[in-house]
Amino acid sequence: METPLFLRKKKLFFVFTSAAKPVWTRYGSETDLSTFIGSLAAILYKFQNYYTGIQDSLRYLRTADMYVVFLCTEALFYVCISKGKDSLESLYNQLRMLHTKVISTLTDNITTMLISRPSYDARNLMGGTHSALDYLIRTTAVSPSMLDAFMPVPMLAQHRSQIQLSFKSHLDDDLLYGFIMTSTSIIYRYCRKGENIHHIDTSLLFNMLASHSSLRSTMSWTPICLPNFSDKGFVYAYITFLQDSQVGLALLSDNSAAFKNLKACGDAIETEIRGLLPIIEESVKSIPYSVSICGIKEFKHFIYMTKAVDQYTMSGFTPSTRDFLPEMPIDIYKRTLRRYFAAYKLSNIPEFFKGNYTKIDTYKNEQIVALRTNEYVLFASLSSMLPAAAVVQLTTQLLRWLKSQEQDFFIMR
Amino acid sequence: MASGRKHLLKVIILGDSAVGKTSLMNQYVNKRFTQQYKATIGADFLTKEVMIDDKLVTLQIWDTAGQERFQSLGVAFYRGADCCVMVYDITSSKSFDNISSWKDEFLSQSNPKNPENFPFVVLGNKLDKESERKVPNARASQWCRDNGNMPFFETSAKDAINVDEAFQTIARNALSQVKEEEEYKPTINLNGGKKDKGQKKACC
Numbered sequence: 001m002e003t004p005l006f007l008r009k010k011k012l013f014f015v016f017t018s019a020a021k022p023v024w025t026r027y028g029s030e031t032d033l034s035t036f037i038g039s040l041a042a043i044l045y046k047f048q049n050y051y052t053g054i055q056d057s058l059r060y061l062r063t064a065d066m067y068v069v070f071l072c073t074e075a076l077f078y079v080c081i082s083k084g085k086d087s088l089e090s091l092y093n094q095l096r097m098l099h100t101k102v103i104s105t106l107t108d109n110i111t112t113m114l115i116s117r118p119s120y121d122a123r124n125l126m127g128g129t130h131s132a133l134d135y136l137i138r139t140t141a142v143s144p145s146m147l148d149a150f151m152p153v154p155m156l157a158q159h160r161s162q163i164q165l166s167f168k169s170h171l172d173d174d175l176l177y178g179f180i181m182t183s184t185s186i187i188y189r190y191c192r193k194g195e196n197i198h199h200i201d202t203s204l205l206f207n208m209l210a211s212h213s214s215l216r217s218t219m220s221w222t223p224i225c226l227p228n229f230s231d232k233g234f235v236y237a238y239i240t241f242l243q244d245s246q247v248g249l250a251l252l253s254d255n256s257a258a259f260k261n262l263k264a265c266g267d268a269i270e271t272e273i274r275g276l277l278p279i280i281e282e283s284v285k286s287i288p289y290s291v292s293i294c295g296i297k298e299f300k301h302f303i304y305m306t307k308a309v310d311q312y313t314m315s316g317f318t319p320s321t322r323d324f325l326p327e328m329p330i331d332i333y334k335r336t337l338r339r340y341f342a343a344y345k346l347s348n349i350p351e352f353f354k355g356n357y358t359k360i361d362t363y364k365n366e367q368i369v370a371l372r373t374n375e376y377v378l379f380a381s382l383s384s385m386l387p388a389a390a391v392v393q394l395t396t397q398l399l400r401w402l403k404s405q406e407q408d409f410f411i412m413r
Numbered sequence: 414m415a416s417g418r419k420h421l422l423k424v425i426i427l428g429d430s431a432v433g434k435t436s437l438m439n440q441y442v443n444k445r446f447t448q449q450y451k452a453t454i455g456a457d458f459l460t461k462e463v464m465i466d467d468k469l470v471t472l473q474i475w476d477t478a479g480q481e482r483f484q485s486l487g488v489a490f491y492r493g494a495d496c497c498v499m500v501y502d503i504t505s506s507k508s509f510d511n512i513s514s515w516k517d518e519f520l521s522q523s524n525p526k527n528p529e530n531f532p533f534v535v536l537g538n539k540l541d542k543e544s545e546r547k548v549p550n551a552r553a554s555q556w557c558r559d560n561g562n563m564p565f566f567e568t569s570a571k572d573a574i575n576v577d578e579a580f581q582t583i584a585r586n587a588l589s590q591v592k593e594e595e596e597y598k599p600t601i602n603l604n605g606g607k608k609d610k611g612q613k614k615a616c617c
């Protein structure tokens with residue numbers, strides 16, 4: 001039999017119910033693929049049969065040039081077939097993000113529904129979300145997802161605190177989260193006292209903004225489920241863009257009737273930060289920034305994350321826009337990212353991580369440093385010619401510089 | 414939304430080995446028949462689009478292995494089926510006698526919401542071999558009437574007799590179940606996190 005066209009793609013994704021009814025596929029129509037999905041489900045069932053009673057399911061299959069990765073949630077199954085070089089971990093991260101996005105679209109009531117009615121045909125509910133899911137797959141493929149953090153744009157701390165001040169002086173009880181952002185970058189993030197916003201919920205909001213251009217053209221009041229806040233229902237986002245600019249304001253509430261309050265609140269904030277617009281636009285343009293800003297010429301790339309604020313910053317590439325600087329072309333970046341993943345992997349195992357973890361991997365054309373403590377994570381790429389002692393010394397220097405810049409790199413509390 | 418809905422229906426075909434399950438499915442989907450017998454291992458899948466009234470329906474047909482009776486794919490396999498087709502061979506009494514255990518197994522494994530109303534369809538296959546018939550039409554009809562009035566057809570996968578008609582009924586009955594389902598309502602408002610509106614700070 002001839003290979004169907006869709007199977008020649010490099011990276012395929014499938015979402016289907018536990019009854020093997022298709023919910024979403026990246027390529028091809030769900031209808032054409034329903035027999036293929038049936039076979040995938042049959043493979044899963046067969047393994048479930050072997051291991052009945054054990055709380056586990058098939059995780060992946062591997063061939064010479066291909067990974068088939070499975071993620072089974074209570075009522076929905078996710079499968080990725082990848083012929084690329086992606087690591088297993090990053091494929092899992094993508095599948096988990098896909099699941100989060102499905103829940104963000106339908107709320108977790110879909111799980112309840114499918115458990116009580118396994119034959120339910122959920123495909124129709126996903127109408128209009130194709131581009132958002134595809135965008136999610138493209139962005140997660142190039143993001144350092146192992147860090148569980150997001151990247152804000154760098155901005156002088158004094159400017160950022162002016163924005164913060166305008167939020168703080170116009171707070172409304174209905175305001176849960178607030179953002180000053182463009183469709184691809186975060187300038188400021190507010191969070192109601194006593195609440196936290198999960199970085200995944202943040203990226204879901206940005207996925208929605210980036211993939212629905214209509215949200216950028218008018219003022220809107222849009223429901224979105226943020227599963228880490230609550231997967232039981234929707235919160236509502238008031239989204240508006242400052243006149244003649246790419247800079248927007250998103251105010252979220254868990255009260256569906258809060259539109260008027262949030263709009264008033266938004267109007268007030270907007271008036272106050274209008275004067276900062278040139279500065280905001282300048283800082284948005286500053287990413288991707290060159291690795292040379294650290295002033296240490298041996299470094300080719302770095303990513304730095306602080307746990308205290310669940311944010312990271314990185315040179316030369318922004319996952320949300322896929323913009324990169326010439327000094328690090330995308331393919332090289334992807335390879336470096338895979339090497340970061342590899343160097344970081346062991347630190348997830350308690351035997352290897354006791355509050356402090358350092359790994360230096362030497363490749364033909366670069367050396368990878370991964371540092372992890374309870375406070376921060378640092379990844380960096382250096383020339384392969386350097387002796388180990390120099391790598392250690394330069395890394396310490398870079399770390400010191402990064403720490404001194406934290407106030408500007410990150411949105412501080 | 415309601416009219417534009419696309420439907421995908423999962424149809425499971427059960428029955429003893431060699432009664433002609435795969436042949437019926439192939440005749441229906443590919444309009445082909447072969448004398449050669451190749452036992453199904455595990456399961457085979459085919460899809461077919463049909464019009465039921467004004468609705469385009471995709472049938473996802475799961476053809477199971479009769480020979481694997483006691484090592485079937487089990488619960489998971491039957492999960493969420495919209496219709497179950499049970500096939501016997503009119504020249505084999507045993508294959509007909511087994512229909513009721515196929516039914517019991519399906520119901521106990523798939524555990525549908527309303528077992529009394531679950532759509533089953535019974536097919537007595539190999540009608541072209543009339544001279545070797547062992548199961549009288551009347552006997553099978555009676556059994557179907559006694560078991561909740563299951564639709565019943567005698568078919569021939571070889572000569573394409575009653576095959577389209579049978580699957581049309583299968584699709585229609587499966588679809589009727591779906592129509593009775595409630596719509597999905599995801600909208601549950603989170604009742605605003607805050608308790609005390611009175612203390613509201615003046616905003617603007």
Ligand SMILES: Nc1nc2c(ncn2[C@@H]2O[C@H](COP(=O)(O)OP(=O)(O)OP(=O)(O)O)[C@@H](O)[C@H]2O)c(=O)[nH]1
Nearest residue numbers: 431432433434435436448450453479539569570571
């Ligand atoms: N004469 C005649 N032979 C048929 C008919 N349908 C199937 N056969 C023959 O019966 C044999 C078995 O058919 P299959 O369709 O493979 O049977 P099955 O039910 O799928 O069997 P398993 O896969 O083992 O469960 C084959 O040799 C077919 O050619 C029919 O309508 N008339």
Ligand SMILES: [Mg+2]
Nearest residue numbers: 434435452453
């Ligand atoms: Mg067969």
